[in-house]
Amino acid sequence: xxxxxxxxxxxxxxxxxxxxxHELQEAGSRLREPHRPARRTRSVPRGFASIAVLGVVVIxxxxxxxxxxxxxxxxxxxxxxxxxxxxxxxxGTPSNPAGSPSNAPLAGDLPGSVxxxxxxxxxxxxxxxxxxxxxxxTWTAVALPGGxxxxxxxxxxxxxxxPLWLAVKSGDGYLLYxxxxxxxxxSSVLLTPSWGLLxxxxxxxxxxxxxxxxxxxxxxxxxxEMMSGGLMSAVTCLFVSNDDGKSFVQHPPQSGxxxxxxxxxxxxxxxxxxxxxxxxxxxxxxxxxTADGGTTWSESKVTGLPAAPYYTPGPPILVGSDIQVxxxxxxxxxxxxxxxxxxxxDGGASFNPQGVGIPAAANPIGAVGSLGQNIWVSTGGGPLQxxxxxxxxxxxxxxxxxxxxVSVLDLTSPTSATAVAIDSGCAGFKTNCWxxxxxxxxxxxxxxxxxx
Amino acid sequence: METVAxxxxxxxxxxxxxxxxxxxxxxxQHGALLxxxxxxxxxxxxEAEDLFQSTxxxxxxxxxxxxxxxxxxxxxxRIESREAFRLKxxxxxxxxxxxxxxxxxxxxxxxxxxxxxxxxxxxPPRTRAALLLHHYCGFSVDETAxxxxxxxxxxxTQLRKGLARIREEVR
Numbered sequence: 001x002x003x004x005x006x007x008x009x010x011x012x013x014x015x016x017x018x019x020x021x022h023e024l025q026e027a028g029s030r031l032r033e034p035h036r037p038a039r040r041t042r043s044v045p046r047g048f049a050s051i052a053v054l055g056v057v058v059i060x061x062x063x064x065x066x067x068x069x070x071x072x073x074x075x076x077x078x079x080x081x082x083x084x085x086x087x088x089x090x091x092g093t094p095s096n097p098a099g100s101p102s103n104a105p106l107a108g109d110l111p112g113s114v115x116x117x118x119x120x121x122x123x124x125x126x127x128x129x130x131x132x133x134x135x136x137x138t139w140t141a142v143a144l145p146g147g148x149x150x151x152x153x154x155x156x157x158x159x160x161x162x163p164l165w166l167a168v169k170s171g172d173g174y175l176l177y178x179x180x181x182x183x184x185x186x187s188s189v190l191l192t193p194s195w196g197l198l199x200x201x202x203x204x205x206x207x208x209x210x211x212x213x214x215x216x217x218x219x220x221x222x223x224x225e226m227m228s229g230g231l232m233s234a235v236t237c238l239f240v241s242n243d244d245g246k247s248f249v250q251h252p253p254q255s256g257x258x259x260x261x262x263x264x265x266x267x268x269x270x271x272x273x274x275x276x277x278x279x280x281x282x283x284x285x286x287x288x289x290t291a292d293g294g295t296t297w298s299e300s301k302v303t304g305l306p307a308a309p310y311y312t313p314g315p316p317i318l319v320g321s322d323i324q325v326x327x328x329x330x331x332x333x334x335x336x337x338x339x340x341x342x343x344x345x346d347g348g349a350s351f352n353p354q355g356v357g358i359p360a361a362a363n364p365i366g367a368v369g370s371l372g373q374n375i376w377v378s379t380g381g382g383p384l385q386x387x388x389x390x391x392x393x394x395x396x397x398x399x400x401x402x403x404x405x406v407s408v409l410d411l412t413s414p415t416s417a418t419a420v421a422i423d424s425g426c427a428g429f430k431t432n433c434w435x436x437x438x439x440x441x442x443x444x445x446x447x448x449x450x451x452x
Numbered sequence: 453m454e455t456v457a458x459x460x461x462x463x464x465x466x467x468x469x470x471x472x473x474x475x476x477x478x479x480x481q482h483g484a485l486l487x488x489x490x491x492x493x494x495x496x497x498x499e500a501e502d503l504f505q506s507t508x509x510x511x512x513x514x515x516x517x518x519x520x521x522x523x524x525x526x527x528x529x530r531i532e533s534r535e536a537f538r539l540k541x542x543x544x545x546x547x548x549x550x551x552x553x554x555x556x557x558x559x560x561x562x563x564x565x566x567x568x569x570x571x572x573x574x575x576p577p578r579t580r581a582a583l584l585l586h587h588y589c590g591f592s593v594d595e596t597a598x599x600x601x602x603x604x605x606x607x608x609t610q611l612r613k614g615l616a617r618i619r620e621e622v623r
Contacts, residue, residue: 012618020488020588027487030497122566250555 083225093195110136110399110437114420116410117159121418126150129166135410135418136439137452145177145186157213157221163244165213173225178245193225193237194252208237216268217318219244222294224266234262238294242271251294259288259297267316267323271335273347275300275323277313285313287325289348301350302342305329313342317370319390319442323348326377328365337365339377341391355392358385369409369417376417376446378406384446388414401440401449415445479508482525485589486532493536495573507532518614529585529599536577537601571621579614582607 034087112123114136121132121139128150129142144150155174157315166177166186173192179185193208208225215221223239236259239248253260256446259276264284268274276288276297287300305311306329322345329338340357344350360367363382368375377385381404383396403421411417423436439452479486486507490500510531572580578600585591585599586607593611597604 008619009615012615014573015618015621016571016583016615017588019569020584022486022569023488023491023584026497027491027500028484030501031487033485 025032106258109417110439112437114408114437114439116408116418116420118172120158120160122156124150124153124156129153129156135412135441136420142182143189148177155211156212156435157215159215162215162221165215165245167211167213169207169211173199174208174211174223176213176245191223191225191239191248191250193227194250195227195235195237210234210262214265214268217321218242219271220268220271220273221245222266222268223248224263226263234235235260235359236263238266240268240274240294241272241363249293254296257297258286258299261286261447265315267348269318269323269347271323273349275344276326277316285311286350287313287351291347291349300344300348302352304352304353305340305342306338308338312365315367317375318369319372321345321347323351324354324370324375324391326365326368329360337361337363339365339385341375343391354390355387355394357391358394367406367419369411369419371411371414374411374414376409376411378402378409378419380404381431386446397446399442399446399449401451402446403440404441415442417441417446421451476539478511478528483527486528488623489532490527490536491585492584493533493577495577503532503536506535510535525589526591526595526599529589529591530601533581533600556559571618575614578602579610582610583614586611593601 018420079236092344110123112125112130113120114123116136121136123130123139127141128144130139131142132139142164144153145166145168145306147338148166152168153166154169158164163178163180167174168177169175170190171192173190175188175190177186177188179187193439208227210226212224212226213221214224219242221241221244223241223245224236225239226234226236235253237250237253240251241248259278261278262284264277264279266274266276272291272293274290274294276290277284277286278288279285285304288297290297305327308329312328312330314328315323317326322343325344326341327340327342329340338357338360341354342351343354344352358377361379361382363379367379368377370376373390375387375391379385381402384399384402385394387394402419403423405422406419407422408420410419418439418441419439421438423438440449442449443450482557485507487500488506490503490507491497492553494500507528511528534595549568572583581600582596586593591599593607597607600607609620
């Protein structure tokens with residue numbers, strides 16, 4: 001096998017084998033690790049440009065592209081059947097296998113992934129959209145637009161006293177359905193992206209494959225349609241409405257724009273000022289600001305972050321006209337995590353830390369819940385961290401009953417909250433995974449939590 | 453009752469004597485190689501895991517195309533290679549990202565520890581993939597070419613140039 005090769009070539013081949021031996025060992029150890037949120041721990045250079053991602057548990061696998069929302073107002077009688085028996089969940093969402101010893105379905109498990117916003121909750125299931133108006137205690141079904149299957153709904157969104165919006169793929173873009181209340185009929189507008197950049201470069205058009213609907217203040221609602229590059233890149237066509245989605249202005253991607261990346265979140269405070277947290281889809285970490293409604297973007301000015309190897313921004317929170325961005329600060333090997341809030345008073349053009357944050361601790365930072373100046377942070381089964389002054393000072397609250405894995409923490413009053421817990425049966429790599437979704441709630445400031 | 457050993461990754465789940473592909477078993481058997489190959493393409497473990505995931509999903513969707521168990525490894529490698537290059541090709545002309553920090557870090561780490569590894573790590577992804585399949589996995593030139601969707605001559609060139617660059621580094 002080695003005949004005819006000189007010693008130098010043998011040495012080179014040995015280097016190749018040594019290199020790949022090392023790679024396979026690393027790959028093997030990664031596959032053997034228990035379920036790990038691969039998008040959480042990343043190594044990047046120091047500095048704000050490297051603020052690391054929403055490490056959030058995006059691995060709620062196939063539902064990742066579905067951002068679901070629902071308006072309050074669909075008050076309905078309890079729908080016990082929805083919450084009493086864990087039905088197979090929506091297409092692509094792992095369901096609970098029978099007979100799993102420690103994580104077997106329990107009474108109260110929900111049949112799909114849950115999103116909460118205040119007292120409103122929603123689940124997108126095979127059978128349609130289910131909504132809750134009482135923080136997940138009871139659920140009811142909302143009819144989808146005629147001819148639209150649940151599996152075709154790519155995104156749902158709403159906010160208090162705002163319409164309900166659904167995005168359904170149509171051609172190269174998305175059809176945005178909306179209804180002002182539960183009783184109203186659906187209306188729709190087609191939002192087809194104009195890929196100016198792509199047309200110029202390649203002479204072809206292409207379909208958007210990710211859509212994100214984000215309500216802003218007043219009548220603002222944005223629809224970001226992305227064409228992802230899969231590994232590292234994406235381009236986004238942004239549609240901005242000032243009239244609750246009746247009409248939109250389109251902002252196609254610009255050649256050479258720093259915004260030509262995957263957009264993890266879109267937050268507009270006015271019709272002109274907006275913030276996008278962007279980056280590779282596995283690592284959105286760059287803060288971008290627009291002052292012209294979404295046509296041009298530049299990096300936000302961020303000051304005051306402590307030196308750290310990497311940072312993980314969470315979903316931005318609108319508090320009045322301020323934008324708060326929770327940031328997890330990872331130690332050298334990520335064995336400890338600190339936390340602070342970055343606050344912008346100018347629509348995302350600049351950010352500064354609010355107070356000193358939560359000092360580093362071994363428990364990982366989990367979900368963040370916010371209600372005005374009250375903010376709670378779960379810490380992977382550790383004490384709950386709470387602030388009542390918008391993050392300037394924090395109190396550690398010993399808690400019992402709050403699960404380790406909390407995907408959503410939603411404050412319904414300064415002393416009560418509902419949390420979505422996820423138990424995962426994923427071991428090793430992500431095949432044959434299953435998840436249990438269920439709700440826990442507190443009414444005593446987070447000290448005790450009980451299963452809903 | 454006679455027990456018949458079935459080939460790896462093939463199980464009679466139909467109960468009718470028809471062997472069907474067990475993707476989980478295939479992944480268990482070849483997962484490390486696929487993930488390492490994905491890392492060769494992406495130079496980033498998180499993205500490699502995503503690519504690996506896509507590969508598994510594609511394999512699951514197309515499991516009925518695999519008739520010959522002995523070809524399973526090459527089949528999976530081919531799926532992953534094509535998926536990797538499809539995704540990169542789609543954007544390389546008009547989107548540039550400077551965020552190859554993982555790549556830089558990887559190379560720095562390699563360089564700090566082993567010069568020879570650094571030399572391999574610094575090669576273009578396609579060349580490294582060819583080296584991995586041919587010199588580590590034992591694929592023939594033709595098999596490597598099929599897996600990477602290039603001609604055998606291209607593979608030969610990549611292997612020759614790749615080894616030449618490594619020789620310069622390790623000399």
